[in-house]
Amino acid sequence: MTEPSRLTEPAPLIELAEDATEVQAFEAADAWLRANLPGDVLKAALDADWDAVGAFLDDPQRGPAWYAALGDAGLSTPTWPRECGGLGLSARAAGAVADAVLRYRVDRGMIDFVGLALAGPTIIFHGTPRQRERYLRPLARGEHRWCQLFSEPGAGSDLAGLSTRAERQDDGTWVVNGQKVWSSFAHIADYGLLMARTDPALPKHRGIGYFLLDMRTPGVDARPLKQMTGDAEFNEVFLTDVRLPADALLGEVNGGWTVAITTLMQERNGLTGLPAVGEGRADVLLRRARDNGTLAEPVLRDDLLRFLVEERVLQMTTVRAHAESGRKAAGAEGSIRKLVNARLEEKAGALAAEVEPLAALAWEQGRQNSAASYEFLVMKQASIAGGTPEIQRNIIAERVLGLPKDPDPDKNVPFNERQRG
Template identity: 50%
Template sequence: MTEAVEGHHFVARTLIGPTIETWGTGDQRARFLPGIEAAKQIWCQLFSEPGAGSDLASLATRAVRRDADHWTVTGQKVWSSFANLADYGMLLARTDPDKPKHAGITCFLLDMRARGVTVRPLRQLTGEEHFCEVFLDEVQVPDTDRLGPIDAGWRVALSTLSAERSGLSGTSDASGVSLAPVLAAARVNGTWQEPIMRDRLAGLLAMERALELTNQRAAKSRTDAGGSITKLAQSELSQRIAEIGFEIAGAHGAYCVADPLCPEAYALLDSRRLTIAGGTSEIQRTIIAERVLGLDREPDPDRGRPWRAVRRG
């Protein structure tokens, strides 16, 4: 199974499928869920935009209703994993610019082969091209492919975002950064015998075990912020594992840093995305502060103002 197909399974089954199950019509569930379950459809998320990443609700892609049966969508999306392979995409678009930014958004299920859809892959540090930018030029979308009520797209998206954070934090090696081979390498090359290095590795091992228990607790509690807690811990732990693995590799790791087949170098470069994908660590900390610790919300001078009146960079 290729990495692209594995990613497709995660996006389709973990993110899109449950959202369609929750919000979809009977016809939509019958049309899409069997293909997702059978891994016959590749899906992508069309959420983030050049001017709407961490502040996703400020998205500007517009969907205008032309008649009772069709919408016209124009805009740009970015960082859409596997969009170049996808059959369908879950799209968020602004349908009422006179409502506050969290309102006036609607979710659509987009045929990625529709006229007006252009996909351009983006090359990553690792040399791979999993992320893409997507251009939408007056794309016609039937109203039968609208997911959830009009202007309720933010609530639909929260279902997907919560599943994404939980899915990205199943274990510390959910992203492919596992501590076990790092420990094995330390024993082989003798760095395990160094007290300082052994103490650092033991600390990571303790964090890995604690994360496993936290994942189990979060899965049982099913709180909205549970995924943020484990996603924050997982992504930062995986980066630390990648960094110490590269350090233990020593000269070999430095020599092969440009070789995509070098596991230590690949893990180091690939791990940079982990504290961004699925919501940055800063966003996760804000969610935890507000929803778990009960701290005051961050001030937002644009709260309640119509999206059309909000100043954007």
């Protein structure tokens, strides 16, 4: 195979009609992967040597070249329109592409979730032709990493209560001041999705702007926060007199909430994984339990098998939800899967400790922690990220079931006259 090496000249998209069936999409993607994966990596994947595949993706030369080739072929972004570097496929056919890529485990990792799942679709829906042209192709090729600058110390679940300020200057540029928090991977991101208050005299949802921020702009200071796992992928981001050009605004002035809804719905839909059915958390836990003998314990075995079934059901529901949405934007129903996923993630953490009880308590000197302790410690993350279970329940109640809204006395009050701090 010729190793993909050019990062500037895009290779052609794979040949696949926009109305391709699932079988056609799977076969085309699988054939492309077999023809373009380097021989050693293809062999490693077929032998299920996932460490070797992981080493390939982590290689500073080969990994980026591979992601660029995957992006050029349209396989990183199969639902995006063709003019934006995607294949224009239906969600159903795109799910088959995801299945093919998952088979070899050579897709982009969670670190690119904000870029591919949030920034891309939001820019496709709300961006000007120039913004689409500028941001989408590098994103699909893995050249730019994105972060999400929404949450603040005083605005998480009540995101519309954010107080980072963007002030419009006479020349149309903006000056931003404020602080964000929990910004995953902001310290290594090239761009950020930034929400900031553009008019405090309007009610809280109406006076917000949505900006595309170049993280290298002077005044942007991302400081990693150390977590109890030892990781530090979260950040506080301080914004001090950050000057943004007029075309950094995505959507209308004061219309940022509408844009943010697109991002948030994508997030709730995307956080339950790709629309593909295959190896998941349960398979890994079952393997570990088989290897160390804990699978022989009947209660634990029962719990693991129940978990396997629930995880597969969630995967299949994700496939169905994507298929049913066609090419439409994600809807509020995504909150149902987000809620189920939160419960499963917590269960996976608890099961990891039960499968390897000793490893959950102690590990070799010099190692940060064991897999079991790590998984136990991160089990709450996925339930909070992208909105807590309580907030998902509110969304399901209001937007799916049509029940009365959560009372919010500040909703129609100008932001700078509201009662709450």
